Amino acid sequence: MKFLDLAKVYIRSGAGGGGCVSFRREKFIEFGGPDGGDGGKGGSVFVEAVGGLNTLIDFRYQQHFFAQNGQHGMGSQRTGKDGDDIVLKVPVGTEIIDEDEETVIADLTEVGQRVTLARGGNGGWGNLRFKSSTNRSPSRANPGQEGVERTIWLRLKLIADAGLLGLPNAGKSTFLAAVSNARPKIADYPFTTLVPNLGVVGIDNREFVMADIPGLIEGASEGRGLGDQFLGHVERCSVLLHLVDGTSETVVEDYETIIGELEAYSDALYEKPRITVLNKIDAIDPETLEERHAALEEAVGGKVYLMSGVAKQGVNDVLRALWREISDDRLEEVEEEPWQP
Template structure:
């Protein structure tokens, strides 16, 4: 089974909770706080394994959650950080955030790693909150929640050369004639439903050749096998454009050439600049020679090789020309631009207009939303009076209390922050 696109859910491990503890030792009557910090949650890390070729394993496991960090302990002992969750993926895997469309990682080399979901930091123990005014605080933080993401994995085959062209122009026949690959070949459209790879061995030189499903008009919009095919062309260093020069299906070879290149350009404008060699196929059939002469006049600046994949005519010369061209091109496959990973933001108490938003639902409940305040609520131990007081002070410093009053909040009104519910108190 060939699988080249799947959607999965990943979550970094939550940080361990900080501890509230005090020294209880003989002859130390005022030992003070001794609660340790929680440990860091594990990251979800994707690792390239060159032994994998498809994403089929992700069809059976679609949720990946890293372990949480250990909780802090007494005697100021910090909890241990959790181990990262390592997930193996095949070379050529692109990881895209399903909600934003940003490319998180483009993994192409064996052993390459990408952090897909970060674990949360451990909560601070009460040792961290001791001050001269409050030398024995009962405040400790819960661990920071791990990052959650819905992601799309796309596998783009890493091949040196890709065969492109309309269905039934002879791509699979050409692959079978120059490699040990045995793709399905038949006289109907879309015989090739999945990419096929083969290694071309020319003695001192060799390269990987990919036979990709045929293109039709509208492929850049997903028509036919559009996106499933075009995804793999992006990785190739060189394109062999196979054209039915005999026009056996009633199409004009030159129009085929223009249409295919237009589809490549519309899908990804960078493909317009990808080096191309034209394989004028089916030259053993009538009218092919006449069509080729006209084609050469219309396309003067692209290398054209006359071949017949069925009889092997000119195929060897084409492969040597491809090998020579590859020697002039960069070795590394084309890599996607990866979005910059934002550094973890530590909560700041300074009020900013964009830090939160207040809305009101149909039942009159005030809903306060914002990444920082919601994270703070999750990290606050609501079973501790001191922790709740600290949470209230930060809300006031952010301006949330004043903003609620301006929206009409009165004593006893219900306020939602994340998963928590509070009564507004004047």
């Protein structure tokens, strides 16, 4: 299935049916009076988050969603039929954005969340509604309300507990394949990963979800390489795992490149908890490893883990460090929720 995380759709709710002007015509009922029914309500357009979806590919082939109009009222006090609603089913983690591409209408983060995007128009009143003591035979009825037409953007941000960052070929996909059942494409050339991948990682009988996004390069915030279009998929993560290629001769510059792109993209993402790892240590001699490890720790200003995704050296230590950050974040979310009896 092709991955698509941004889609533009056009929606329109149904118009209400017009009210009816009608009078009773029974043979033996004199001055029968009005009996025009009301028009039916137009259908509304909703969006709902559902499980089992991880892409917006369905909205590539259909961009227009028009709800049904309400039926007009009829004689004998018959109300028109309401128009059918339309429900757009999207993956969990989808943001609904207005046409200006800035205003967030809704953020669907849980299965079953439903938001009204365009409410259907009310049906018009028939002439029976206008009967009064002074107007016994009204000959007027209301037209139905018009539907609402608008353009919206759907933007998917994958929901994961931990996100992988690094330059191309830093070993992100190899690490994800080593610790989960995910099978991302792995090769020895840059930009092997073209779309985000998700994997469920287990450590000490606990599980969390990890997201791997395509590698960043210098100038990604200005659109170089694949740009920063996929960084949104790690915005919801509790912690970021920054992998630095230990075989590179410029580990400090590589680290600072990614940090610079994070800062250029978003302050919120830049300030997220990060765990830095010097990867591919099985391919470096001990003396060089010690030198590069010391230089990277000085640049980070904190602890740098040593790991090899291929040889699975130091992997468990990194996973435990990730879990500590994730569990602390989950605990904070629980404490922030108000108590309810």
